Amino acid sequence: MSVYKFYIEGDSVFHRLNPLVKFIWLATFLVETTIVNELLLSVAVLAWALVCLGFSKIPLRKLWPAFAFSVWLGFLSVLLMPLFYNPGKVIFELDVLRYTDIGLNFAMAIGVRAAAMLAATMILFSTTTQAKIIDGLTDTRMPAPMVFGVALSIRYVPVLLGELQRVKEAQISRAFSIRRGSLARRMSAISESFQSLFIPMVNSVLRKISDLTLCLDSKGADFSKVRRKRRIALTKTDKAFMSVTLLVLLFFILARAAGYGWISMME
Amino acid sequence: MLTIVNVLTATRWSEVPDVIEVRNLSYTYPGDHKPVLREVNFSVKRGEVLGIMGPIGAGKTTLSLCLSGLIPHSIGGNLQGEVIVTGLKTVEHEVSVLNQKIGIVFQDPEIQIFGMEVEEDVGFKPKNMEMPDNEVSNRVRWALHYVRLDGFEKRFPYTLSGGQKQRLAIASILSGRPEILILDEPTSELDPIGKVQVFDVIRQLTKSESMTVVIVEHEAEELARIADRILVMKNGQVVRDASPRECFKDVEELEDLGVRVPEVLELGHLLVKDQPQKWTTYDYPLTVEEAQSRLEPLLRNLPEKSQSFSETASEYDKAEVVIEVQNLTHIYGAGSPEEVVALQGINLQVHRGEMVALIGQNGCGKTTLAKHLNGLLRPTEGTVRVLGLDTRRVSAGKLAEKVGYCFQNPDHQIFKSTVFEEVAFGARNLLLSKEEIQARVQESLGTVGLIGYEKSNPFFLSKGDRQRVAVASVLAMHPEVLVIDEPTTGMDWRTSDNMMLLVKDLNAKGHTVLFITHNMRIVAQYARRVVVMHDGRVLLDGPTRSVFAQPDLLGKAYINPPQITRLCHGLRNYIASDRLTVREAYEELRRFH
Numbered sequence: 001m002s003v004y005k006f007y008i009e010g011d012s013v014f015h016r017l018n019p020l021v022k023f024i025w026l027a028t029f030l031v032e033t034t035i036v037n038e039l040l041l042s043v044a045v046l047a048w049a050l051v052c053l054g055f056s057k058i059p060l061r062k063l064w065p066a067f068a069f070s071v072w073l074g075f076l077s078v079l080l081m082p083l084f085y086n087p088g089k090v091i092f093e094l095d096v097l098r099y100t101d102i103g104l105n106f107a108m109a110i111g112v113r114a115a116a117m118l119a120a121t122m123i124l125f126s127t128t129t130q131a132k133i134i135d136g137l138t139d140t141r142m143p144a145p146m147v148f149g150v151a152l153s154i155r156y157v158p159v160l161l162g163e164l165q166r167v168k169e170a171q172i173s174r175a176f177s178i179r180r181g182s183l184a185r186r187m188s189a190i191s192e193s194f195q196s197l198f199i200p201m202v203n204s205v206l207r208k209i210s211d212l213t214l215c216l217d218s219k220g221a222d223f224s225k226v227r228r229k230r231r232i233a234l235t236k237t238d239k240a241f242m243s244v245t246l247l248v249l250l251f252f253i254l255a256r257a258a259g260y261g262w263i264s265m266m267e
Numbered sequence: 268m269l270t271i272v273n274v275l276t277a278t279r280w281s282e283v284p285d286v287i288e289v290r291n292l293s294y295t296y297p298g299d300h301k302p303v304l305r306e307v308n309f310s311v312k313r314g315e316v317l318g319i320m321g322p323i324g325a326g327k328t329t330l331s332l333c334l335s336g337l338i339p340h341s342i343g344g345n346l347q348g349e350v351i352v353t354g355l356k357t358v359e360h361e362v363s364v365l366n367q368k369i370g371i372v373f374q375d376p377e378i379q380i381f382g383m384e385v386e387e388d389v390g391f392k393p394k395n396m397e398m399p400d401n402e403v404s405n406r407v408r409w410a411l412h413y414v415r416l417d418g419f420e421k422r423f424p425y426t427l428s429g430g431q432k433q434r435l436a437i438a439s440i441l442s443g444r445p446e447i448l449i450l451d452e453p454t455s456e457l458d459p460i461g462k463v464q465v466f467d468v469i470r471q472l473t474k475s476e477s478m479t480v481v482i483v484e485h486e487a488e489e490l491a492r493i494a495d496r497i498l499v500m501k502n503g504q505v506v507r508d509a510s511p512r513e514c515f516k517d518v519e520e521l522e523d524l525g526v527r528v529p530e531v532l533e534l535g536h537l538l539v540k541d542q543p544q545k546w547t548t549y550d551y552p553l554t555v556e557e558a559q560s561r562l563e564p565l566l567r568n569l570p571e572k573s574q575s576f577s578e579t580a581s582e583y584d585k586a587e588v589v590i591e592v593q594n595l596t597h598i599y600g601a602g603s604p605e606e607v608v609a610l611q612g613i614n615l616q617v618h619r620g621e622m623v624a625l626i627g628q629n630g631c632g633k634t635t636l637a638k639h640l641n642g643l644l645r646p647t648e649g650t651v652r653v654l655g656l657d658t659r660r661v662s663a664g665k666l667a668e669k670v671g672y673c674f675q676n677p678d679h680q681i682f683k684s685t686v687f688e689e690v691a692f693g694a695r696n697l698l699l700s701k702e703e704i705q706a707r708v709q710e711s712l713g714t715v716g717l718i719g720y721e722k723s724n725p726f727f728l729s730k731g732d733r734q735r736v737a738v739a740s741v742l743a744m745h746p747e748v749l750v751i752d753e754p755t756t757g758m759d760w761r762t763s764d765n766m767m768l769l770v771k772d773l774n775a776k777g778h779t780v781l782f783i784t785h786n787m788r789i790v791a792q793y794a795r796r797v798v799v800m801h802d803g804r805v806l807l808d809g810p811t812r813s814v815f816a817q818p819d820l821l822g823k824a825y826i827n828p829p830q831i832t833r834l835c836h837g838l839r840n841y842i843a844s845d846r847l848t849v850r851e852a853y854e855e856l857r858r859f860h
Binding site: 151172213 | 332335337340362363366370373375377378379381383391392396421424425443641643662663665667671676679682692693698726741744
């Protein structure tokens with residue numbers, strides 16, 4: 001059963017992986033997208049993310065938000081980069097804007113790296129239930145109060161999303177629209193739209209926090225006592241996937257050490 | 268397992284020790300000057316079930332928080348007097364000590380469940396009590412079995428139904444094995460089946476575990492079944508403290524206090540008051556079974572059975588059709604692996620001037636259907652026409668002029684700093700002139716009885732008044748159809764009745780009204796037509812009287828007709844079985860004497 005908005009029911013290799021392995025896998029993406037800033041190897045990082053997407057059997061369209069954001073980020077980088085960074089061979093020049101081969105390579109890589117990182121994050125959340133995420137965090141030996149805090153935040157995501165939906169519907173039901181009337185009216189409606197969502201939500205969240213505090217107190221909450229002891233049990237698939245993940249990471253580290261994949265801004 | 272101590276079988280109440288003693292308790296919230304509790308005195312015996320009733324703002328929840336020690340330890344404020352729980356003065360012991368003796372279950376099941384899995388949540392309290400792991404597991408198993416949630420151990424709590432969530436909340440308190448259980452309106456947000464499930468658990472706890480239970484509740488009929496004593500509060504004081512039968516005898520006085528007694532007792536009160544010598548043996552029954560056993564001997568020698576109300580075609584059938592739903596199917600997440608079929612092939616016509624109640628258990632599709640009427644949802648298949656407009660082709664904003672939708676919780680819409688601005692919000696969105704808006708706001712405030720509150724801050728009004736502000740802001744848009752989602756949830760009887768009188772008045776003024784509710788007493792009293800939904804389909808649709816005359820079919824939708832209807836149905840060999848209200852049953856019975 002679906003447990004929250006991002007999770008997609010399935011029985012792929014990725015769904016079955018130990019959450020700790022998935023967290024390590026995600027962490028390797030963080031390292032890879034940090035140590036690589038050149039287009040070719042950034043594309044390789046993205047390709048690795050897409051291979052994993054194949055393992056996860058998540059439809060590509062589900063990752064569209066990540067890609068849409070990355071396309072915009074890449075586009076903005078390309079647009080603005082000549083103002084800040086333009087070494088190398090000039091390809092196109094317009095007044096103060098100098099588009100160079102290295103500048104464009106770097107700008108496009110920003111979008112691709114963002115796409116890879118977001119895709120990996122979305123794959124993890126799409127294939128891991130909330131309970132498994134908490135298991136994974138516990139396995140990382142994160143302190144119990146922090147795990148509990150994350151668990152509570154995730155636990156109440158559906159509650160708050162439901163609340164936000166009700167608030168939105170309540171305002172729409174009163175004919176609220178930012179597409180009606182004169183331009184001035186529309187501008188004022190945009191500002192009012194924030195108020196109309198924000199105030200009832202704050203009101204609701206504050207009340208829920210107050211109730212939650214009472215409930216925690218009434219159960220004598222002491223997070224140090226609710227630490228969940230778990231024995232980390234990795235399957236053969238977990239170990240194999242972990243090995244491949246670490247090999248991929250090693251490849252990027254070696255490439256970087258050999259002088260590939262990095263454009264130095266200091267030159 | 269808990270030791271079963273059935274104290275009542277061996278001793279009388281007088282010999283049973285007190286486990287709760289409240290002496291001269293007064294309490295004022297931090298930053299407030301007016302005390303919420305004033306000189307409260309009472310005690311509770313071990314194994315006793317104490318029901319607390321009273322209107323909103325009487326201090327019931329505050330009293331529960333005082334008993335649990337959350338006041339003053341977690342909330343602060345000025346507490347005077349003493350609360351002694353199992354020999355411990357609450358002001359002298361931390362909540363972490365008190366909560367080993369006393370557990371509290373709150374109104375909203377959603378907020379009191381922290382775990383990512385059911386078993387984790389149930390194990391939370393014993394873990395905090397530093398129990399060894401095997402004892403925690405034993406307690407989790409026992410508590411889940413007790414609330415009949417075996418097999419749910421690994422479920423994510425958000426996926427449970429309302430009744431299951433509240434039972435889980437009870438289990439997560441029971442796992443701490445408290446001597447005293449406090450329940451603060453545990454069923455007010457639940458549908459009929461959820462209520463039944465929760466009361467079953469409470470009943471079982473009181474019978475087999477002899478647990479001391481303090482329960483704050485508006486449901487007099489359920490309290491009458493389980494409580495040994497009822498405490499009625501008003502303005503922070505205890506104004507009644509007696510057994511249910513004794514307590515509920517003062518029908519008029521209790522109704523003035525906003526407490527409604529069980530219908531069968533109210534009927535008895537009317538009959539005895541009218542002809543005391545003839546109805547003395549009917550006396551003051553609390554349950555349908557009691558009432559039936561007392562009435563049957565009195566009705567046996569009646570000359571002939573009275574007639575049912577004639578079932579003629581609805582007076583509205585010839586009126587214009589304002590809502591027409593044809594083969595409506597709605598699927599959430601259509602095409603995805605998680606798709607949920609919420610409505611299947613719904614056909615419904617509502618005529619101008621009708622007052623229709625939409626009933627059924629949570630998740631049966633009532634709200635999904637209602638949201639199609641103002642365009643918040645669009646049909647996956649089929650059509651919905653409102654005043655001739657196809658909702659697929661008109662925006663929700665445009666439909667809002669025709670169909671006003673009042674949400675269950677007024678706080679989901681209120682955001683302006685004055686009542687005037689809040690009520691004007693909808694009318695302003697229709698781009699009306701200032702003069703027109705001014706006139707409509709005044710008219711709407713007049714209709715809901717809030718003239719003079721224009722400059723008040725809506726956040727500082729009572730819940731009943733905030734609900735009126737929400738209704739007024741919808742009325743200011745002059746909709747012809749009103750859809751009202753659970754208008755009385757969380758309200759006491761007096762406030763609920765006032766709200767429904769307002770709805771009835773709006774209907775009398777020409778608005779077609781469709782309201783959703785779980786309160787069958789309100790349905791019986793106010794609706795002229797009932798649509799019963801079950802599993803996304805219309806199970807029953809007809810005049811209220813004929814729908815409530817089919818208890819077996821209603822049972823399929825987990826709906827229990829009002830007490831008086833069940834009583835008349837039980838006496839169908841002697842009297843007409845289709846009486847809906849106490850007044851109707853009274854008129855029926857007094858004819859025979």
